[in-house]
Amino acid sequence: MSQLAVDGLTKAFGGVQAVNACSFTVDDGTITALIGPNGSGKTTIFNIITGYLRADAGHVHFAGRDVTGHGTGRLYRHGLSRTFQQARVFPHLTVLENLVVARGYRLPQLFGRRLAGADLASQLLADFRLEPLASSLASELSYGQRKLLEFAAVLMSSPRLVLLDEPTAGVNPVLVETMERHIRDRHAAGVTFLIVEHDMTFVMRLCDPVIVLDAGRPVFAGPPSAVQRSPVVLEAYLGA
């Protein structure tokens, strides 16, 4: 069964066709990779799926429903989370507060105490070994720690599907391993992942299947072992 299905997605920025009649599915329980050369439309597709951009044409189905055009917050509440290429956390809030604020509270619930009901947040802090930093401001964290924090925060909605945009970019090798372990842990707990990533060894050890994008549409989808042998993939990357 597919968790996510995009169908004929199209998006142009002026004369640039960023996404071009793009269709693919992400099956339930997979860690699917979305790779492709720079400018092949990966982040644009992420932005359309998660409601940050509106597509010119095409449909997005999530968990069996047509969610085309739904707002970002609504999708998040329904279990579709994402992180950004440049980790976006709230610098003036503490690490713990960054988690609490992502709980998906409705307006009336905001009148409760600032940190009341932070059980899930404490649990995630423990899982991500961020407890010693709980009361540090996010602005005091290193870049890698911010990426971890952003990842932990978007788990506050207990998502079914998480889209990670380059989770290892600019992160030191130890944190890359940590990130990989957290993805595996969450995956074991039933979360489906769609990951954009340029680090191919990371993709090859973690992801199956791999979707290769070129010029705004998929040119290949299959197991990682087949990707390296595919002539269309070589052509996409090397322009042969």
Place this chain on the structure above:
Amino acid sequence: MSFLRGGAFFAALVALPLFGFEHWVMNLLVFVLIAAVLASAWNLVGGFAGYPSLGHAAFFGIGAYTLGLICKGHEFASPYGPFFWLPVVGLVGALIGWPFAAVSMRTRADVFAIVTITLLFVAQTLAFNLRGITGGAQGLALPVARFPVETFEWPYYYVLVILLALAMGLTFLTMRSKVGLALVAVRADEDKARGIGVPVTGVKVLAFAVSVGLTAMVGGVWAYYQSFIYPQFAVDPLITIAMVLMTFLGGRATLWGPIIGAFILETGQQYLAYTLGGSRFYLIAYALVFLLIMLVLPRGIVPSLVRRRSA
């Protein structure tokens, strides 16, 4: 700790008039309190939510005229009567502010500042031209309050103390609740906040409505204190600018910043006008004070002193 500090501050405010100051000092204190409540109210929107409203003076004027019209259509047996209508004045301000915020807060930053300053000039033009309601440039008279001459300023002073307690209390509750978290998230990265399920529109419109409701009540007190409303003073861009400057000077998104900023700037302005008045040199001295503080404490007084934030 914060309760102790707040308690001491308000005890001092309550005790202050008992020293039997001269009228000009009491008059100064009334204006300092007006500035403090205004700055504290502005801080909810401009400080916490990060929406630099330049239209708050419109709501000051709306409050002034609302109380003026209530007094016109109502015979008060006691001179304290108009004060009991202040909640209605606040409600009128908030109810006008709500739809305005719902529309204008779709814009951000500098565009929002321009949209709100437009409201200010629309309100001023209306005040001059809706002669049937506002009396136009002739102004609108309120009944002269029959308070004892020796303690004439006291009722206004104490009502303003109550409004200041209300404004600071609401700020305190904001900081202690998840509303504060949501507002700080909106200020830092509104799109991201929306994307993680924060009810962005609801929380910022609520902050705006509460903020302008408080502002309108201050406008009401001011009108009754002056007992006459001239449109150029009721809807005055200088009021807006004072609110912004005081909040930035003291430290935005803090509880005490706007209060400290208001006490320094309002007394400083009055004192310099008094000692250097006539020569107009006081305006330059005033600007120098401001520049000096910006140079030494660029993030505002409170955040620069308390290195860790209290927001």
